[in-house]
Amino acid sequence: MKRHDIIIIGAGPAGMMAAIRAGQLKKQVLLIEKNNRLGQKLLISGKGRCNITNIQELDGFISNFSHTGEFLRSAFAKFFNNELMKFLETKGLRLKTERGGRVFPKDDRSDSVLKVLKSYLDENRTMIVYNSPVTDIKVGKNGEFSVELKDKGVFKAAKLILATGGLSYPLTGSTGDGFAFARGLGHRIVDLRPGLVPFETKEHWVRDLQGLSLKNVRIEFSSGKKSIVSAIGEMLFTHFGVSGPLILELSSKVVDWLNETKNPVKLSIDMKPGLSQEQLDRRLIRDFESQGSKIYKNLLAELLPAKLIDVFVKVSGIPPNKKANQLTQEDRRRILRLLKDFSLTITRPRPIEEAIVTRGGVSTKEIDPRTMQSRLVKGLYFCGEIIDVDAVSGGYNLQAAFSTGFLAGESAGKDG
Numbered sequence: 001m002k003r004h005d006i007i008i009i010g011a012g013p014a015g016m017m018a019a020i021r022a023g024q025l026k027k028q029v030l031l032i033e034k035n036n037r038l039g040q041k042l043l044i045s046g047k048g049r050c051n052i053t054n055i056q057e058l059d060g061f062i063s064n065f066s067h068t069g070e071f072l073r074s075a076f077a078k079f080f081n082n083e084l085m086k087f088l089e090t091k092g093l094r095l096k097t098e099r100g101g102r103v104f105p106k107d108d109r110s111d112s113v114l115k116v117l118k119s120y121l122d123e124n125r126t127m128i129v130y131n132s133p134v135t136d137i138k139v140g141k142n143g144e145f146s147v148e149l150k151d152k153g154v155f156k157a158a159k160l161i162l163a164t165g166g167l168s169y170p171l172t173g174s175t176g177d178g179f180a181f182a183r184g185l186g187h188r189i190v191d192l193r194p195g196l197v198p199f200e201t202k203e204h205w206v207r208d209l210q211g212l213s214l215k216n217v218r219i220e221f222s223s224g225k226k227s228i229v230s231a232i233g234e235m236l237f238t239h240f241g242v243s244g245p246l247i248l249e250l251s252s253k254v255v256d257w258l259n260e261t262k263n264p265v266k267l268s269i270d271m272k273p274g275l276s277q278e279q280l281d282r283r284l285i286r287d288f289e290s291q292g293s294k295i296y297k298n299l300l301a302e303l304l305p306a307k308l309i310d311v312f313v314k315v316s317g318i319p320p321n322k323k324a325n326q327l328t329q330e331d332r333r334r335i336l337r338l339l340k341d342f343s344l345t346i347t348r349p350r351p352i353e354e355a356i357v358t359r360g361g362v363s364t365k366e367i368d369p370r371t372m373q374s375r376l377v378k379g380l381y382f383c384g385e386i387i388d389v390d391a392v393s394g395g396y397n398l399q400a401a402f403s404t405g406f407l408a409g410e411s412a413g414k415d416g
């Protein structure tokens with residue numbers, strides 16, 4: 001049986017960074033990964049382009065996280081966006097900043113990021129075992145950790161870093177094993193739920209709109225008279241309901257609302273957010289008068305994307321061939337209302353497996369934010385998505401994984 005200074009379970013961005021930092025501090029590290037390669041999720045991140053971080057300053061950066069974001073302040077103070085960019089650039093990776101401060105590798109390839117991480121791991125001669133799911137963890141009377149690998153025996157270390165990620169996209173290896181290990185070691189796991197997730201709708205006609213993307217629309221999720229959240233951006237119809245950047249961005253508040261209240265949620269789409277009701281009404285009157293012989297369906301072509309027209313006509317209940325000069329005041333009011341408040345009924349979020357991030361995880365109250373060490377088990381550290389922190393998209397989640405990984409590796413590498 002081999003002993004190591006530090007065992008790290010999970011070779012995602014958090015685990016790799018922890019291994020690199022502990023290795024730089026001359027610790028003998030064993031990095032254990034259940035897959036046959038490193039960083040599977042990192043490779044698919046940002047649609048294969050890997051949005052590694054965001055150039056936003058610290059307070060603004062933290063405001064993009066759920067309520068536990070403050071927990072990350074010490075980790076960010078130690079290793080933040082500039083440090084991460086320098087760390088990658090030192091090994092020759094060229095970076096670029098896009099809209100919204102999002103940072104990507106210049107060649108738009110996530111494997112270029114992985115290549116840099118690998119080269120740091122090689123430089124430190126990190127020992128990596130692949131194809132090795134950890135099946136059990138025990139703590140001896142002397143505080144030493146025994147880590148059992150499927151078919152590969154038991155490995156021991158004085159320090160253990162859990163970096164097994166969350167529950168989403170399980171094909172990448174993130175199947176939530178770490179939550180069971182943490183629970184077994186006495187930690188509380190905050191309710192696991194999907195973050196950055198699409199929604200299913202009651203209306204089956206969304207299937208006819210599959211693939212249609214609406215840009216610059218205002219959407220609002222509400223329940224009864226209560227507005228849950230609203231913003232302007234781009235959304236997408238899918239075969240089951242709605243997705244796209246704006247829907248994912250606002251999804252966390254809606255998931256929490258559905259979990260806490262079980263009350264039904266309405267999604268309202270304002271197709272013309274730049275125009276007030278009055279302005280839009282004046283435009284409709286003008287169009288109907290000037291194009292009196294045009295049929296209703298064809299009039300809509302100037303107001304809506306082609307793919308939406310048939311569904312819009314059906315929902316409005318107005319005969320598609322009715323001429324503009326025959327449309328009544330009530331017809332016009334109905335069209336106006338649908339353009340400003342095209343509504344769908346949200347039934348549920350898609351399962352956590354389809355979420356971009358996992359919300360919930362090891363409670364931040366039981367981890368020292370200055371070291372990432374467990375407050376319950378000496379020598380146990382956490383980093384990455386296993387912790388109850390999550391953010392909107394924009395490079396924040398990966399930065400959190402890298403920063404907590406760096407801090408966990410440094411603390412485990414330095415502590416007595």
Ligand SMILES: Cc1cc2nc3c(=O)[nH]c(=O)nc-3n(C[C@H](O)[C@H](O)[C@H](O)COP(=O)(O)OP(=O)(O)OC[C@H]3O[C@@H](n4cnc5c(N)ncnc54)[C@H](O)[C@@H]3O)c2cc1C
Nearest residue numbers: 010012013014034045046051134165173384385395397398
């Ligand atoms: C489709 C998609 C796109 C994304 N795009 C972005 C983006 O562009 N920018 C951004 O900031 N964030 C993005 N994210 C989120 C980001 O990828 C994750 O937050 C991040 O990968 C978490 O890193 P981690 O190291 O904590 O966990 P993971 O990357 O999940 O790594 C955990 C590792 O642990 C291993 N493991 C698990 N259990 C065991 C076990 N029992 N034994 C051994 N090994 C085990 C897994 O195989 C895995 O390799 C995206 C996520 C998804 C799903």
